[in-house]
Amino acid sequence: MDIKIRADKFNFFYNETMALKNISMNIFKNTVVGIIGPSGCGKSTFLRSINRMNDVIFGARHEGDILIDGENIYDKDIDVVGIRRRIGMVFQKSNPFPKSIFDNVAYGLKINGIKDRSYIAQKVEKSLQDAALWNEVKDRLSKSAFDLSGGQQQRLCIARALAVEPEVLLMDEPASALDPTATLKIEELIHELKSKYSIIIVTHNMQQAARISDYTAFFMMGELLEYDITSKVFTKPSKKITEDYITGRFG
Amino acid sequence: MINYAINNLVLPKKINFINSRITDKVSHFLFFLNGMIVIGVLVGIFILLVFSAIPAFKEIKILEFLFGLEWNPTSYVEEKFGIVPMLVSTFMVTLGSLCIAVPIGIGTAAYLSDVANGRTREFVKPIVEMLAAIPSVVIGFLGIVLVGPFIAKIFNVPNGLNAVNGSILLAVMALPTIISISEDALISVPKAYEQASLALGATKWQTVIQVKVPAALSGIIAACMLGMGRAIGETMTVLMATGCAPAMPKSFLGPVSTLTSTIAIELGEVAYNTKHYYALFAIGLVLFFITFLINLVSEIVLHKYEQVHR
């Protein structure tokens, strides 16, 4: 399988606190990687390192490399803005902009310099379809995004991310604030999106990781303790501590 | 009709690359320059004051200026440039205004945060803001037409333009600052303190006085210092309501002339670039230092307060 993203001896610091220690892992094309671990283990930090969203935090510092298609995203000459477009992100709390549903999805296209209205309209429709939201909103595209339910808002955020045609999709506990039905919808969506994107999803819900991911990574205290095919991690983990976490003895 | 092959990547990978990077750099730089302007203004004020004050000290001794007991720059016999009378006057009206504004301000803040109901609070906030929005010259005017005659009658003095009048007016001007910052400080005292005290059988009043006010003390002190800064720097009210006699003040019921009002009165009458003119800038420099110090101290107090509450 092709490697899409590769972390190589990656360390990360907030001021003097070391948040990630020596992370090395390969993430393959068209797979879903679930990242699990107790809170504060560095899983969200790792996710945000991949599209350099940590840059906006003062006092953040890194060592080592993360590569996308062999290209170092921490290279000095790299275009951070371009990296963020290629690596989409869905946040823990859905964050629609205070615009209409249409404008939310079109936003990414507009800031990337696309002016052709008919193209934008088609792209918005396609993205909403891909995010399994089109049928619910097609009659009220000009209504405020805040009128949508929590689950719809989160799928809108996914549609918004899809519109700019990313290659990788990062999801930071995308269903943590949603009810079971909405969660199920998001999970089905992730399963469908897998054919086109590499997806990395942080979750605190073990069952969810087991259901949707092909590979599972277990983080603890900023270290990557276990990374393997999901079924193996959940049935025959190589480390005792992973087993303890998965069976709910701590966490 | 679909004109594009939607499924294909039509966005080039490096779209806008050069453009967005340059506009980003340029806008960052412009905003940075904009931020530096603020430092420039502060430094500029300081430098201009210093350079305009320096010529004064070619002829006036600094010690005589700072400790001289007489200010008489236009005397035909012997010009005197001592600012002690103004310092004393400024000190008097400021002290007087704080004596009035601090208890009333803190009392009102405590009333709003702990006694009044939500409706009263909503109703009072704009009123305090209105008080703050009244121009100082109007307050000064009221000092002449309202407070002055009142003081003259009560204390049986020929006219009411004196330090007491100035103190009352400055208190009115300092009140909004003291009330709103003290109220914020009282409201941000953690609820747990209050509940612990109430659970021990203290009344609400005892809790306010013995727990909440001490806990909010540094915020309240900072509020009073800011109010004091305003009182010291205020020009128009003291200019209009304190009588403006440059002699050493004898009592609160006599006329006084503060640092600010002396500048305001005399700069209009003095010829540019004379000894007297430069001396007025030296007074401005003294004022700048005093308010700078007060700001610094209140900032340190407020910073300490923020640290405690985090």
Added chain:
Amino acid sequence: MNKKEFGQFMGFNLLRMCFFIVLLTLAVISFDIISKGIKAINWEFISTMPRNGMTEGGVLPAIIGTIMVTVITAILAVPLGMGCAIYINEYANNSKITRLIRMSIRNLSGVPSIVYGLFGVVLFVQFMHLGTCILSSGLTLGLMTLPWTITASEEALKSVPNSYRYGSLALGASKWQSIRTNVLPYAIPGMLTGTILGLARAAGETAPILFTGAAFYLPFLPKSLFSQFMALPYHLYIMSTQHHSISKVRPLAYGTALVLIALVFLINFFAIILRYHLRKRRME
């Protein structure tokens, strides 16, 4: 009622008394100015020139002068203040230079207005050879207003949730794009309101214009930005302290005070209406 309850009763009444003193103060001020000022105000008062050494006639040139100076103040203070707020809230990190900027803002807001007046005399009137005029006064007031507009604009920027910024950055917006398209549109109403409130304060200031351009008695409208002008606050000062027959012009002084307060409150009111409308438009 036991001793403790009695203590609470007295204590609360003490606080209530403080509160009523504040209310009473505002009531007395408003009553005095409005009841006596309203008698002097009629159409002639606000639409004609002062006559006869200011013992008769209106305050039109003072109204126009104040408005013109405030416009100059706005032209200097609003863009600079907003820009500076954008820098410290969006770009600046916690470096020394940022702390220096913040310290400067706090100190500038504490500098007495008369010191700004001195600064204006040296910089604008003398050094830049603008002379005593509307422009000098407006620029002096503009510098004085700067820290207020910065603080108000920063508050408005802070109220925009970070998720808007992160959301657009994650879609590949550059920093400036993110600010321009996804922060400023939501912050502008608050920024405008805050800065206009600052301008209202500036419009009522007297000390900075005393020596930079305000004139005693000019019974005609200012011809250009380089002419001296009458201003409402300065006019009130003159009418109540420097006029040769103070008691005779007292009603006119009251009228001037009322017009000044009305102007300041009108600007405040305008700011609030503006915020309301911009908010409503955004919601649609």
